[in-house]
Amino acid sequence: MTEAVLKYLEENRESLLGKLEEFLSIPSVSTDGAHKQDVLKAGTFVANYLKEIGFQSVEIIETGGHPLVYGEWLEAKDAPTALFYGHYDVQPADPYELWDSEPFEPTVRNGKLFARGASDDKGQVFMHLAVCEAYMKTEGRLPVNVKVCIEGEEEIGSENLVPFLKNHKDKLAADFALISDSGMVAKGQPTMLYGLKGFTGLEVTVKGPNRDLHSGLYGGAVKNPAMALSHILASLKNDQEVVTVPGFYDDVEALPAEERQLMNEAPGENYPESVGIPQTSSEQGYTVNEHIMARPTLEINGMYSGYQGEGTKTIIPSTATAKITCRLVPGQDPQTIQDKIVDYIESHVPDGVEVSVKREALSAKAYKVDPDHPLLQKAADQLSEAFGKETVFVRLGGSIPVVESIDQLFNIPVVLLGFGTPEDNLHSPNESFPLDHFHKGMEVLVNYYHDVAQVK
C-alpha cells in the first residue's frame, strides 16, 4: 500500500539530496551571535518546505531567541496525531582545520554525506519532511495527523521551547511524539531507544591573588589556584570512575539483572579503535554498556588557568576555572544533584583561595518508556525489516531534554526513531550521515506512518 510513496522517494533521490544539501549549507550555528541571520534562514527554509508540502498554519514563531517553526496537517480522520519534534540549529564547526571538506559545503564521499548537521539534526528532520512530501505528492494525504515543531535552539539548551510547549498545550495535543535526533548502536544495526539520561551542570572558579604573580617572589606565600582547582576536581571522581560526591548515587534506580544482561548483549562500539584510546574506562562494578546506558556520569568539559602560550611563563595564576556537566539516570533529580555537588565543593574550599560555583540553569530529568509499547514495537518491526536485522532496544547515554519536557507536559509516549551511527562525529569535525541510512530510514518512516495509523 505504500509502493507509490516509496517509488516517489526512489525516483527523486537526486533532487531530495540536493535539497538537503541546500539546507545543510546554511551555517545555522545557534550559539554564535554572528550567525543569527543564518539560523533564521534555516528556520525559513523549514517553513517554506512545510508550505510546499501542503502543511497548514505554518508559522515562524519569534521566541526572544531563535525562532521556532510550526506547521500542521490534520485531515487524517480517526487516525492518531503525531507531534514531530526536531531542530534546525547546529553545533559550531570549529576547529575548521580538522575538517576534510568545508563544514557548510555538503560533500558526498564513500557513501556518506559530510556536513555540520548532516546527522544532528538537519539530515534527520529532512527525512520526515521528504516522506511527508512523498505522501502528499502520491496519495494526496498523510496516513496520520502530524504537528511539526522544529526549533532553532537545541544546541544551546532549548530555552524557549518549554515555555512555547506550555503556552500551546491544547494546540500541540497529540497521541504520541516522534523524534529523530539520535542514532543506532552501530551502523546498520536497527535500534530503539527506550531511555535517555538527564542533565545538570556547573562551573567552578577558584580565585587566588588579584593578578598573576611572579612564581619566585610569591611561591611559598600564595596558594596556587590551579593546584587548588586540581585538588577540588580530583576529589569529585576517583580513578575507578566512581563519583565521590556524597549522595551522588542515592536516588539511582536499581538496575535489574535482566536489563543489565540485555545491555551487555547490545552491540557496542570498538572504542579503543573508534576514538583512539588505550582502553575503555567505566565505573567500578559496571560494564561500559551499563555505565553508558544506565549509570550517571560526571565530566569535566573544559578547564583553564594562567598561561597557555608557547614556552614558559613563571607565574602563579590569578584564577582557575572548570566546567562540569553530569548525565543523570532515572531516579536522580537534576536540582538535587547540582545541590549536592555545589555543597560538597563549597564545604571543601582550600585555605588561601576563594571558590565560586556558577550553576548552569539548563537541566533535565532522565526519561524511560516501556519498550513493549506497541508504538515502539511497530517502529522496531519496520526497522528490522528495512535493515534486515533484528532491532535492539537500548537506553542512551545522551540527553534530549525536550523528551522529558514532552513526557511531563503531555504525558504521551515519545518514539525515538534515530538513524544516525556512532561514526557520524556529532559535535566534532567531519560530521557525516551515511546515505544508505538516509534512504532506508525514509523507507522505515513511510511504512511506520502507515502502520501507526492503525494504533489508537
Added chain:
Amino acid sequence: MTEAVLKYLEENRESLLGKLEEFLSIPSVSTDGAHKQDVLKAGTFVANYLKEIGFQSVEIIETGGHPLVYGEWLEAKDAPTALFYGHYDVQPADPYELWDSEPFEPTVRNGKLFARGASDDKGQVFMHLAVCEAYMKTEGRLPVNVKVCIEGEEEIGSENLVPFLKNHKDKLAADFALISDSGMVAKGQPTMLYGLKGFTGLEVTVKGPNRDLHSGLYGGAVKNPAMALSHILASLKNDQEVVTVPGFYDDVEALPAEERQLMNEAPGENYPESVGIPQTSSEQGYTVNEHIMARPTLEINGMYSGYQGEGTKTIIPSTATAKITCRLVPGQDPQTIQDKIVDYIESHVPDGVEVSVKREALSAKAYKVDPDHPLLQKAADQLSEAFGKETVFVRLGGSIPVVESIDQLFNIPVVLLGFGTPEDNLHSPNESFPLDHFHKGMEVLVNYYHDVAQVK
C-alpha cells in the same frame, strides 16, 4: 671624596631621568618577534650610551637571537675589576587595558616612574651607566675597572648568554660580578641578597580520545583527560603545600636555626592585602619567609583543556595540558628534580589515557654566597647609610640563572645590589620604580664603586 660625583648626579637629575624615559619608551619585548627591531634599538641605546661615557671596545654582539652589548673601562690600575651584568629586554606588557598609563610612555605619578622595565631591569641598568657617566664627567676616571655585559634575552631564558660567557672567559675575567636586577624586601628597607633559587620546568599533556567527544555518547566508556590531569596534578603537592613527588626534598640543604630566625626577622610583605588573598599558604612546618627564601616550590603556571567559551559544551575533551615550574634551593640539582617529577608522572599514568611530558630545556641551580664577604658587607654599609636603616640579609625566592652561570664559570662572588620594591609590579601591569630609590640607589653605587676599589 665622592662629593663632586654626587653633585653631578644631583645637578643632572632632570636630564638623567629624561634619558631613562627615552630608554624605557623603546618596547624591547624579547619574547615577541614583532618587537625584534625594538629590542635591537634598546641594545643600540645602551651601546651608544657606553660610548658617550667613554667605555672602550663597545660592541653590539650578534647571538643568533637578540644581541648582547659589551663595553669595558680598564684603566684603574691596581683596583679590582667588576663584571657588571644587566638586561635591556622586558616582559610583554599585556593585558594593556589594566595599565593606568601606557606601558611604553614613561609617566611619573606619586613619586614613582611607571613603565614596563622601569624596575626590571632597564631602570637599574641605567643607574650604573649614569654613575659611570658622573665619575667620568667629574673625575675623568672610574674608581674600579668595569666590564659591562648587557643582554637582550633575559626574559626569554638567556639562551645565548652562557655560550657567550664561556667563549669569552678570558676577556670577561673579573674579581667580582655586580648585578642590579632585584629588589628590597620592603620599600626603603635596604636589603642584601645572598641567595637565589634555581629553576626547572616541564609540561604535562594527557591525551585521551583522538577528538572531543559527546559526553553523553561516550561518558562511561572513555576516561576524561581533564580529570586524569587533575588527579596527576593533585598528586604532586598536597593541601599543606608539601610537594609529594618522592625524593623531591632529598638533597635540600638543612636550614640552620639561626638562619631561620634571621629570615623570620626580615620584614615581609602583607600578602593578604598586597595581592588580595584570604590568607597566606606555606609549606607545613615552615613560615612564609622560610618557604619563599629557602624551601623549594612547585607551581602550576598554566592549565588548559576542552571548552573555554561562554556557557556549556558537553564534551569529553581530547587532551589536557599543564605547565609546571619548580624553584629550587641549594643542594637540589635541576636535572635530578626534573627526572624525579617526570619519572613519578610517567609511572602513575591512569589507565585509558596516554601521558607525555615535555621537559623545559631552561634550568638553573640555586646560588648562595657567604653573607660576611667584604664585598657584600661594604655594599650593606652604603645601603644602610643612604637609606638610614640597617640592611637586612635575605635569600630570594626568584631565580637569576646568570648568577649561577657566573658562579660556575668564573668562580667569583656575585654582588646582588637590588633597588626595586615589592610594589614594583614586575611582569605585571603598572610596573613602576620609586624615584627616591632611583636617586638614593645611585648615591649607594657612587660610594660602593669608591669603596670596593680598596678590596682586593
